[in-house]
Amino acid sequence: MSQDEEKANLGLATNEKLIRELITRFKMDALNNNIDQIKYMDRAITMGILLGSMSPEDREYRSVDHD
Numbered sequence: 001m002s003q004d005e006e007k008a009n010l011g012l013a014t015n016e017k018l019i020r021e022l023i024t025r026f027k028m029d030a031l032n033n034n035i036d037q038i039k040y041m042d043r044a045i046t047m048g049i050l051l052g053s054m055s056p057e058d059r060e061y062r063s064v065d066h067d
Contacts, residue, residue, distance in 0.1 A: 011064035016051060023047045 013021075023044045030040035051059070 012062060014059060015054065015061050016059040019047050019051045023051075 026040045026044035026047065030037045030044065033040065
């Protein structure tokens with residue numbers, strides 16, 4: 001692997017992809033953490049509401065241009 005391949009390119013992901021990743025992580029945390037399940041599910045729901053309230057342009061926004 002080259003050095004460029006090892007770098008995270010979060011700016012290439014759309015807002016929608018990033019938010020969906022957060023939703024998935026919060027859901028997994030809820031399943032794996034008995035003490036804080038409610039907190040993590042609340043976060044996942046909040047991210048879902050945020051995603052649902054975004055315009056199509058905002059969902060497709062990327063912080064950097066790609067080739």
